[in-house]
Each structure stands twice: as structure tokens, then as C-alpha cells.
Amino acid sequence: MDSGATAWILTSSALVLLMTPGLALFYGGMVRGKNILAMLLKNYIAMGVITIVWTLIGGSLAFGHLIGGSALEISGTTILGNLDYFGLRGIDLPGTESIVGGIPNSAFMMFQLMFAIITPALIVGAVAERMKFGAWTLFIILWSIVVYVPLATAVWGGGYIGENLGALDFAGGLVVHINAGVAALVLAIMIGPRLGYGTSAIRPHSLPLTLIGAGLLWFGWFGFNAGSALAADQAAADAFMATQVAAGTAATVWLLVEKMVQGHATTLGFASGAVAGLVAITPAAGFVDPLGALVIGAVAGVVCFYALRLKAIFKFDDSLDVVAVHLVGGIIGSVLLGVLAVGDVAGGSQLVKQVIAVVITIVWTGALTAILALLIDKCIGLRVTEEEERQGLDISLHNEQGYLLTE
Amino acid sequence: MDSGATAWILTSSALVLLMTPGLALFYGGMVRGKNILAMLLKNYIAMGVITIVWTLIGGSLAFGHLIGGSALEISGTTILGNLDYFGLRGIDLPGTESIVGGIPNSAFMMFQLMFAIITPALIVGAVAERMKFGAWTLFIILWSIVVYVPLATAVWGGGYIGENLGALDFAGGLVVHINAGVAALVLAIMIGPRLGYGTSAIRPHSLPLTLIGAGLLWFGWFGFNAGSALAADQAAADAFMATQVAAGTAATVWLLVEKMVQGHATTLGFASGAVAGLVAITPAAGFVDPLGALVIGAVAGVVCFYALRLKAIFKFDDSLDVVAVHLVGGIIGSVLLGVLAVGDVAGGSQLVKQVIAVVITIVWTGALTAILALLIDKCIGLRVTEEEERQGLDISLHNEQGYLLTE
Amino acid sequence: MDSGATAWILTSSALVLLMTPGLALFYGGMVRGKNILAMLLKNYIAMGVITIVWTLIGGSLAFGHLIGGSALEISGTTILGNLDYFGLRGIDLPGTESIVGGIPNSAFMMFQLMFAIITPALIVGAVAERMKFGAWTLFIILWSIVVYVPLATAVWGGGYIGENLGALDFAGGLVVHINAGVAALVLAIMIGPRLGYGTSAIRPHSLPLTLIGAGLLWFGWFGFNAGSALAADQAAADAFMATQVAAGTAATVWLLVEKMVQGHATTLGFASGAVAGLVAITPAAGFVDPLGALVIGAVAGVVCFYALRLKAIFKFDDSLDVVAVHLVGGIIGSVLLGVLAVGDVAGGSQLVKQVIAVVITIVWTGALTAILALLIDKCIGLRVTEEEERQGLDISLHNEQGYLLTE
Amino acid sequence: MKLVLAYVNPYRVDDIVEAVKNTEISGLTVVEAQGFGRQAGHEEIYRGAEYEVDLVQKVRIEILIDDIMAPETMSMIEEVVHTGSIGDGKVLILDVEDVVRIRTGERGEDAV
Amino acid sequence: MKLVLAYVNPYRVDDIVEAVKNTEISGLTVVEAQGFGRQAGHEEIYRGAEYEVDLVQKVRIEILIDDIMAPETMSMIEEVVHTGSIGDGKVLILDVEDVVRIRTGERGEDAV
Amino acid sequence: MKLVLAYVNPYRVDDIVEAVKNTEISGLTVVEAQGFGRQAGHEEIYRGAEYEVDLVQKVRIEILIDDIMAPETMSMIEEVVHTGSIGDGKVLILDVEDVVRIRTGERGEDAV
Numbered sequence A, B, C: 001m002d003s004g005a006t007a008w009i010l011t012s013s014a015l016v017l018l019m020t021p022g023l024a025l026f027y028g029g030m031v032r033g034k035n036i037l038a039m040l041l042k043n044y045i046a047m048g049v050i051t052i053v054w055t056l057i058g059g060s061l062a063f064g065h066l067i068g069g070s071a072l073e074i075s076g077t078t079i080l081g082n083l084d085y086f087g088l089r090g091i092d093l094p095g096t097e098s099i100v101g102g103i104p105n106s107a108f109m110m111f112q113l114m115f116a117i118i119t120p121a122l123i124v125g126a127v128a129e130r131m132k133f134g135a136w137t138l139f140i141i142l143w144s145i146v147v148y149v150p151l152a153t154a155v156w157g158g159g160y161i162g163e164n165l166g167a168l169d170f171a172g173g174l175v176v177h178i179n180a181g182v183a184a185l186v187l188a189i190m191i192g193p194r195l196g197y198g199t200s201a202i203r204p205h206s207l208p209l210t211l212i213g214a215g216l217l218w219f220g221w222f223g224f225n226a227g228s229a230l231a232a233d234q235a236a237a238d239a240f241m242a243t244q245v246a247a248g249t250a251a252t253v254w255l256l257v258e259k260m261v262q263g264h265a266t267t268l269g270f271a272s273g274a275v276a277g278l279v280a281i282t283p284a285a286g287f288v289d290p291l292g293a294l295v296i297g298a299v300a301g302v303v304c305f306y307a308l309r310l311k312a313i314f315k316f317d318d319s320l321d322v323v324a325v326h327l328v329g330g331i332i333g334s335v336l337l338g339v340l341a342v343g344d345v346a347g348g349s350q351l352v353k354q355v356i357a358v359v360i361t362i363v364w365t366g367a368l369t370a371i372l373a374l375l376i377d378k379c380i381g382l383r384v385t386e387e388e389e390r391q392g393l394d395i396s397l398h399n400e401q402g403y404l405l406t407e
Numbered sequence D, E, F: 001m002k003l004v005l006a007y008v009n010p011y012r013v014d015d016i017v018e019a020v021k022n023t024e025i026s027g028l029t030v031v032e033a034q035g036f037g038r039q040a041g042h043e044e045i046y047r048g049a050e051y052e053v054d055l056v057q058k059v060r061i062e063i064l065i066d067d068i069m070a071p072e073t074m075s076m077i078e079e080v081v082h083t084g085s086i087g088d089g090k091v092l093i094l095d096v097e098d099v100v101r102i103r104t105g106e107r108g109e110d111a112v
């Protein structure tokens, strides 16, 4: 047991857990005041139900085969783990294998759980201000089992993408960001635009909340990326450095572009740029040097900014721009790492592998998310009524009010 | 010296410190806007005065005997430590004993200080919106010396409950939550209900604040529970896992019950459930496996929800439900651990020991808190005037206003 | 490689990064609602541009000579590092020297970067509600290269103050707080007071924001100070303890003085006192015992409180009191450590060295900041127009609104 | 029709709504306000800087009512709110020339 | 001159502003408000404690207008806002005795 | 009695309160508002989406005054607030039929 590594992974797990409240605030500030609580709860609920799902079956399904015993394989390719560790019971008993040398399996499982929590939470930006709470909760439970877990196995659990194809994903470009971004795109299209979208001014009700959220996200992201080294060593420190450089660069570049194109540098622009940079560096954090990170950050700052226009062009209401930031940002990082990686992983064919991995992820998630959403829509409906949407989801769904300042 | 363990305890200490601001926001969002600052300050002040009290005498009184020298004993039972380490001076000098192998005594003392800070802060929810600031400050200073310190010695300092009785309290079910919960009950009864309690709608003024607070609490609680392993090892990772599982489960279960009983799942419900789960798992975090944690979380989610009704039944105004969440939650965890503990500590008689420990804590804290509160009430009065209460404590006590948005 | 030390430095780096959002909120709550976003962004932007500056040249200039190769020297005194590590490339390659034994150079560089970020951010309190965004951004870029980096080398990079003079600065009394405080004083004088300063009531628009910020600052400061031990050992634990004791004491003492002098203890007073204590203990955290920290905290609580009056006496509008808190607080700690240090560094002549170091810092920063500010003022102007100032900087500079609560 | 306008302390809102429910008054509208009057302002001190704060948190309550009930509505508010201390506030009556209920299109007294 | 006063649902503001832009009306002022009327209040439950919440979020829109245009302004709002459901709100007309435009010093109808 | 109503820029509140203190006016009430008028709205862009923002932050100030002092109160506000730039705002006078001071029960002019 390496106590330093264990300390760092526990710390990182806590940091990644904090990202979900951070995300909730980041998103929450951007919706109208009448929907703030509904937005917060659709994020927080992931900390509830995904914890249960992961503990009962998700963790074991995704990584059970790394602890001991067999996996579901198709012609030699690992597809899914086993259910031997139902309830995460006995994962560190004598006789089990250590998934990562030096740290307890329970630490690894908790670190991974935090990723499983935030990924569906990321999606909710696309359906802000109009999705039912029950439908959302059901969706993320099913999605995390059907879409997320198999992808995690494929990339990090010795499955096709990571092992057979040999694509790289340091901290979740494929598993987290492209995955969430594609699901967001599908949901946004299927649920349709908000009432008044495109005609009336639907503006952020509290950018200070969004900025608090951005700060917590940035902070937590060090756990996300540097924690993904799964040790407290040179690799962790380098991933930390790449993360900071990409975030700072993307935020700055976004502001510059904004200033040039629109005339004003904005607070929301800084926050958006920072997150775009953090997303883009995620798959690459362990593979690039600081100048590589700077390039990835700069590209993310420009490209994600312009990607905001996609939703106007293709006429879908991805309300809080999950596609432009997470899907596009995730692709940027996953692909550029094929070009910019240094050391062992540098090499001509890596780029091709990365592109293939991105395509697989998009197809996988796109198809399954659509089916899931369709099913849920048929059974219980995805969307609130017009009346509920107008009144605001806080009162109509949760019977609460965000702010009461009379007394 | 184990640098990994030291890193983790320092990190955990910082995390637990953050819980007090987190608690302040959690509570602060639930009061009316005119009392927000008074609520924040009544929490923050604990970070001030308890730090001084603990540094000067509290730390030495509670644990001085573990560093070196003798304790106050009654017929062989350790009652209290010594004052040899006044000002926490010399606690790591050559010749002192190490309280916990591998980490400096100063790290242990700081970790413990953070517990001594948040415990009285928890109480304040019961007297929200009506207690004098000076009386509150005086109360927590005295309470921390008279009630908290001896209990900490009794449970964690080789005293009666931990050593002689053999009851277990991994991270503060007795010392922190039941202790604070009983004090809250006593104070709520003694200070009486708020003006307008039961007749007019006294609603939370900013649930987003409460949710920020809940996020920070959850985050910090990893330090609280996993830090209580006092090392960065398997036990810490397991406690981390139990914490996450119980929190997520309790929050989810609370929402389910709420939905079934009241018709709506609420944001405040999620936050309340999460905290209830965190409270309940606290005494047990190091002793149960994930399924045990899940059971504890589920029980806390249901029972604490129904325990909210106690205050209506018994007609006391425990304004922010410290009793339902901390007293009841703490009892749930402390008792259930007697049933659900795995490994060495499992065994028939443990349940009895746990119940006895709970009863001792309730009697100890109940009696002493009542005396203290009575004394302070006689000397300087516990409660603000009606006029001050109506005007709001922010202006009447602190001469400040929480929000000013005209310009 | 010491994995525990590395874990702690990565954690500390993340904690110090979080201080800048914390500071943004701390400051942001104190301005009027129409300037909240402009205040947040002037803090956050440091996380953008300083990251780029430091990565490209700052880090190498400040500490490149400690990794390998030569420094710029004047008659044997190190003045500045080299540019061999442009882009922080190759700082951990075989053949490089380790700056701090046990941790990667990249971890050290990131830890230092976070200090380089927050230092200019501290300054912005002095020019709140009236400085142009472009001018501010340009200012901090230049200031960090011209003023900050050489001072960091002089104190921590084997330069004059630390090595030749032998002055002590554990975590940034000189480099961070006095440095920022002097720059704040110069800028406040040069940019002139806000419209309506002294005549109309310019009050904090959201003290809850300020208190959230204070909480995050306190939390992050453990990384700042205890991280400055650059290891997870006794020294780190002691610095942690000193930090907590000074913060708690200063906050308490500030409230007491406030109560006696002005009649009310305030929330803003607690937050201000805590920060003053944290500032004052910064240079001394590794050198004093808890009682020494208590004295430093108490002195900071009283003296910084009275130092608020300086701006009225000398008639400059240091809007958020950077001078009273950071300049005065930094001097208190830097000087008192000459008296209160225990162990090796205790000794008569240390006080003299400390005073000389303070004077050098004040002169250095004062002169260069004035020149820089003058240059920028001539080229692009420091201050917004009266019309923009009246309208509020959020709309006039950033074309955004902080709060929109109609719907 | 008349518009009865009251400037009162915020913690009175509940009381007034409660009282209104027991009458035939069809509704009311509340607006947050800040008031300055005989009630002494206070001095707030933020970090040593003293500000004379003249504006006190108040609410402005508006009740649309037919001519006949206007005086008793005024008295009702007076009664509910009266404590005798400075800052109790004021009640005004304005004349309303026309009213329409949007939902039904009813006008005049019918729309009240 | 008249002051046309409307209590309507918050999400109507954009519609009204849009409609006003297509007329000769020179401007309007919006104030956040909370209303109580026929629209049923709802019960909110915070941690098990039930509160009858009578006040619903509304806005109060004020349009200063010359005498002739007052009725059509009233109708315009009625038209834009009408859905037929409870809570649509009310429009009132008050008489205004005098007006001055601060910028120019114009008075009366010229200042509208 | 009259109710003098002014829509002005928020940073004018302090000036008006200050000016009122030097007169015999007994008080005033301030309400936050958003205004639309000749003052050009501006375009805000949030993440690339452009919104025409017509509403500008304003305040609405209300002063209850006896008949005689109404015109000079109007002029006083005009004077204090006037800058000559668009957005300075408007002052209106409404007639008030009756007033009561809740604390004392005084009515009419005595209650002002």
C-alpha cells in the first residue's frame, strides 16, 4: 500500500465529487430564476441514484473482472465485467487482485464512481428548463448502466477501445465528455426547444452563481485529471500542469475571440472558455507537455467558441451548450492528443486510433441514448406541460421557490 | 513519519474546517433574508473562539494525557487529560509520545480542533432567528469546555465510553451529532419558538445557498469520516466508500418518501436526506461494508424524514431541524452499527454497548446544556427582544444588511 | 520521489488555485451589484493570463536556475533565473536538478504559479468599480513579469533577500502580501477615488457572497501556508496549526474591537479579521509556535482594524482595503516573526533583517508599480468614463448583468 | 373604483393577507420597497466607513376596491398594522378611472 | 394623461414590450410584484412544515399615456396577455395630473 | 394631497434622499424597477446568442405631499436629477383622495 498514492486518490475522489455541485451552480446560474432549483436538483440527484446504481452493480459490471474472475467477452474482446462484486462487497479481501498497485480497490471504485456521477449530470444542460424530474432520474439510471458502464469498460477496463484498438483516454475525453456531449445532442433534439426559444430573451439569472460553479469545477478538475494518474507521482504532477495550462489558455483565448468578434469580453465567456479548456485537456492531460497543453487550450478556446453557432445553424436548443463545450471540446482533445502526445505514446498511427475511438463513442452513445429517450418518452413522457414550463419548474415540479426576499 | 498519512490528515483537517462555512450556508439559506448574516456569523464565530479555546486549553484537556503525563482519573477511569500542553506548546518535542503513529501530534490536534468547531456550530440551527450573538458566543465557549471536551476524552481519549464500556464511534456519532442534537433540543425548548412560528409562513430565503452548503458539507465529510481513519490506508478508503454510499442512498430515499407522502420531491429534501445519511454513517463509517452503509443510509432517509414531525408533536421550534437530522441520525448510526458492523467488531453485545453509550451521551449533554443555558439566560439573556426579532437580526444585532440590490 | 509529499503539494496547489475564486467572491460581495461581474472577472482573468505568462517565461525566469544552468547575477547576487525552461519544457527530464527533494519540479512550478496568480488578483480590491478591464489585464501581465518574478527570485530563488540578507518569508509575506499591498496603494492613489466616494453610501451588495469567499480563502490558505513546507511533515503540520490559530484569533479579536469601538460585531468584520490573521501569519507560519501565532493573530486583528482609517486620513480610495489588510497585515507578520520565531531562526538580528526586507519590498514594488501604471495610463488609460462608472461596469464593460430575477 | 395603497413593514404582509382573506376583497398586490420617513435612519459601518442609511425595508401593498369598500379597507389595514410605533406607515386612497379583468374582459366595478 | 397599470404574469413582460414597440407608446416601467387573487395559492412544504402560499410572482407594468390612447393601450395589454385562465391579471387606469420629462423640461402631454 | 412619482436612474436615489432631507417633505418610498423608453436598449450576447435588451434598471420614487408643495417637489426632483441625457426619466403627479398615518390615525393633510 502506498499511503501517498492512497491519500491522493481519496483527495481526488472528493475533488471530483465536488465537481457535481460545481456543475450544478455553473448550470444553475445560466437558467432563469424560476428554474434554478430544478436545475440544481437534476444535477444533485446524480450523486444520489448513480451512487446506488454503481454500488449495487455498476462498479462490478465495469471493473469486476479486474479484481478477480472472468469478464463477458466476445471473440476475445472484453465487453463487460462481472457481477461478482455486487454491492462492492469483498473487493479488497485477501485473494482479490489489486486493480491499481498501491491503492485499495475501494479507493479506485470511489474515484470511478465520481466520474459515473458527473457524466450524466453534464448532459442536463441540454434539456434545461423543460424536462420532467422523474423522467430525468429514470433516464440517468438506465443511461449509466446501458451506455456509460460498457463504455468505461471498453476504454479503461481492458475492453476494445483501450486494449484492442489502443486508443488513449487519460481522464475521460471519450468516456465522459464526448459521451455526455452526444447524449446531450440527442436529448436536445428529441425534447425540442424551450418555449420562447429564439424569440424572447432567455438570459442567465445569476452569473455569480455560474462563476462560483466554474471556480469549483476548475478546482475539482485537478482531481479529475491529476487523479487519473492513479498515483502521486511525476505523471500526476504533469497532468496537473497540463490541466492548469489548458484551462488558463482556453479561458484567455475565448475572451480574446469574444472581444474581437462581439466587442466585449464577458464573465460567462471566461467561465465557458475555462471549462472548454478543461474538457479538451482531459483525454490528453497525461500525454502532453505544457506547450502541448497550451495548444490544446488555445484550439479549444477558439473552436468551442465558434461551435456555439452549431445550435443556431442546426436549430436545436442545446440550452447550456453541452455540445459546443463537451462534445466539441472532447473531440478536440481526443484527436489532438494523437498529434501532440510526447514520449512513448507519440507516433503516426495514434491519430487514426483516436479518430476511430471518437467515432465509435459517438455512434454507441448516439444510438443507445436515442433508444432510451424514446422509450422513456413513450412510457412517461420527457417533457413538462406548457403550463408547468411557463410557471417555472421550481414551483411546478418541486413546489419550492428559489429566492424569497421580502422579509 | 508517514508522509502519505500526514498529507491525508492535513487535507482532511482542511476539509473539515470547510464544513463550517458549508454548514453556515446550508443553514443560512433556510432562514429569512433578514437573518442571513446573523446565521452565518453564529456559525463562523465557532471558527474563531473555539480555535482559541482549543489551542489554549481544550486540546490539552481532551488529549494531553495521550502525549505524555497523567490524566484525571476516577477509580481508574480516565475522565480528562491534563493541562501540560497549554497553548499546544511542545506537543511534538522529543520525549513526547505520538498520539497516532505516523502523523505529527499537531496534525492530530488540528484535525480534532475542526470537530470541536463544527459541533457547536451544528447546534445553532435550533435557535435560528432569535438568539443573541453574545449569548451564543459565550454559550459555545463554555459548552465546548464543559460538555464537548470531556465527551471527546470519554469516547476517543481512552475514557469510559470508548475504553471501559467499549462502545464504538468512528467519526463522531456520539461526540458530534448526538451531542449537538441533544444540546439543540434543550436550547430550542428553553429559548422558545420564533414569533409567528406555526402561524405565518417562515420559509427559506435562498435554497441555492442551502444547496451550495450541502455540496460543501458532502465534500468536507470525506475528511470527517475517511480522515478519522487517521491514516491513508484501506480503512480510510473503506470509510470513504461507506460515506458516499450512505449519503447517496439517504438522499435518494428521502426524495422517494417525500414524493410518496407529500407529492413532490424537493431540493431541500435532497439536501436534508444527504446530510441525514452523512450523519448516520459517521459513527459507523469504518465498521460497515457498502451494503451496510446502504442500509444505514436508507434507514436514515426514512426515519429522519418522519422525525421532522417530532417538533410539531412536542411543540418546540427546532428551527432548522437539528434534532431530526443530527440527534436522530446520530442515534440511527450509533445503534445500527451494533448490528451491521463487519469484521472484528461484529458481535452480539456491541449493540447493547452502543445503546448505553447513546444514553450516557444524551444524559450528559442534556443535563449540562440545560444548566449552562439557564445560567447564561439569567446573566445576560438568551433571546433578542421582540422588536429586534421582527426587524431581523442582521440589522438589529450586526447593523448590516445581507443584500442590497438597488444599484 | 516522496508520494506523500507529492500528494500534499498537488493538493496544496489545487487549494491555492481555489483561493482566487474565493477572493473574487470575497471582493465581489463588497462592491455594488452593478459591478459584481467586473469584479469577479478581474480576479478570474489572473487564472488565465498569469498561467500563460508563467508557463511561457515566468516560471523559468523565477526558478529556472534551480533546475539547472546559470542565473543572472550581479556581483555574486542572484537577480533572476534563466529562460532555459521556456514553456516549462523539460523541467523534470533526467539530468535536471530537483528544486525540492521528493517532489517533481512540475509540482513545485504549479504550486508557485498559484501564488503568482493570486498576488495580482489581491491588488484589484484597490481599484474596484472603476478600472478598465483591458488596462487591468495588461497591468497584471506586465506587473507579474517586472515586479513579481524578480521578487520571488530575490526571496525564494536564492536571491538577495532570502540568501544574502537572510530574511525569512515562509509563505509570502513579502512576495505576496506586502507586494500586493504596496501595488494596491500606488494604484488607488493614481486612479483616484470612485464617483460619490465619501458622499454617498457605497455599501456591499451581498455579504453572503463575501462570507462564502472568506470560507474558501481560509480553506485554501492551508495549502498556501502548510503547502509552503514543500513536504508532508512536521513542518507542514506546524504551519497548518499556526495558520488556523492566527486566523481564528484575528477574527475574534477584530470582532471584540469592533464591538467596543463601534458598538456592533459584524459579519464583514469577522471575514476581514480572519483574512488579516491569515495574511499576518503567512510569512511566519513555519517559524512560530501556536502561542506565537496567537499573538500575531491578535496583533493583526487590532492593528489592521485601525489601519482601515489610513485611507480616510490620507484620502485615497483603497476601495476594498487591500492596504489595511494585506500591506499592514504582511508587515505585521514579517516583522513580528523576527521577535516570535522559535527554534533555529530565533535570534536578535533577525528582526533587523526582516525590517530591511520589508523596506526593500516596499521600495521595489512602489517604484515599479508607479512606473507601470503611469505607462499604461498614458497609452490606454486606467479608468472608465464617468458615464460607464455610473452605469456600472458589468453592462458598460462586459455587456452582462449580474442578476436577473424577474422570471 | 379606488386603489388603496399602503406602505408598511415587511413582516406585516402575512397579517394583511390573512385579514384580506376574511373580507370580500378580491386580491392584492405586494411590491418590495424601501422607505424614508420619520422613522430614524441608522448608521451602518462597513470596515470603518460610516454610512447614514435612511432607507428602511418596507413593502407597498395595493388593493383595488370598489368605492364603497375603500374606507373600510383603509381602516382594516390601519387596524391590522397599527402598533403605535414610528414606521407603522401610511395608507393612501387613489381614484381609479377604469379597470378590466383580462381573463374575462369584465370592466369597471365588475372587474374588481 | 393617464397611467395604465397592469398586474400580469412575469413571462408576459417580453410580449408586452414587443407589442409596445409596435405602437406610439413612448415607454413603460416594470416592477416585480407578488399577487394574491382568485388564482388559488398553493401549499409549499419545507421539511414537513406546510405553508399556505397565497402570493404568486407577478409583475406590475406602468404605462404613461395621453388621454386619447389610454383605452386602446388598455385593450392592447388585454389582447396580448389574455389566455382565459385565472391569474391573467388586471389593467387599471389612473388619472395623471401633470408630467415632466426631466431631460427636456417638457410638461404635460408633450412629456408623455 | 398628491403623489409625486418619479422614474429615475438608480444612482440618483442618494441625491434625491439628500435633497428631500433639506425640505419639509416628510418621507419617500423607493421601488426597484426596469424601464423602457427613448433610451436605446442594448444588445447582450450570452454564449453567442444575441438578445435585444430593452429594459434598463431604474427606480421608481414616490413622494406623498400636500397639494401646495406638489409642484415644487416636482421641480426639486427635476433639478436634482437633470443631466440632459436620455434616460433621465419622468416625474408624474397623481391625485390622492385620502391618507391615514397608521401610527397616529391622523388623516388627510395631517397625515402627510
Ligand SMILES: Nc1ncnc2c1ncn2[C@@H]1O[C@H](COP(=O)(O)OP(=O)(O)O)[C@@H](O)[C@H]1O
Pocket: D007, D034, D035, D036, D037, D038, D039, D040, D056, D058, D085, D086, D087, D088, D089, D090, F025, F026, F027, F028, F029, F030, F062, F063, F064, F065, F101, F102, F103, F112
Ligand atoms: N411623504 C411620503 N411619501 C412617500 N412615502 C412616505 C412618506 N412618508 C412616509 N412614507 C413611507 O411610510 C413609511 C413610514 O413612514 P415614517 O414616517 O417612518 O413612520 P410613520 O408613518 O409611522 O410616521 C416610510 O418608510 C415610507 O416608506
Ligand SMILES: Nc1ncnc2c1ncn2[C@@H]1O[C@H](COP(=O)(O)OP(=O)(O)O)[C@@H](O)[C@H]1O
Pocket: D025, D026, D027, D028, D029, D030, D062, D063, D064, D065, D101, D102, D103, D112, E007, E034, E035, E036, E037, E038, E039, E040, E056, E058, E085, E086, E087, E088, E089, E090
Ligand atoms: N383587488 C385587487 N387589488 C390588487 N391587485 C389585485 C386584486 N385582485 C387581483 N389582483 C392582482 O391581479 C393578479 C391576478 O388576479 P387573480 O384574481 O388571481 O386572477 P384573475 O384576475 O385572472 O381573475 C393577482 O395576483 C394580483 O396581483
Ligand SMILES: Nc1ncnc2c1ncn2[C@@H]1O[C@H](COP(=O)(O)OP(=O)(O)O)[C@@H](O)[C@H]1O
Pocket: E025, E026, E027, E028, E029, E062, E063, E064, E065, E101, E102, E103, E112, F007, F034, F035, F036, F037, F038, F039, F040, F056, F058, F085, F086, F087, F088, F089, F090
Ligand atoms: N410612457 C411611459 N410610461 C411609463 N414609464 C415610462 C414611459 N416612458 C418612459 N418611462 C420611464 O422613464 C424612463 C426614462 O425614459 P426614456 O424615454 O428612456 O428617457 P427620457 O425620459 O430621458 O426621454 C424609462 O426607462 C421608463 O422607466
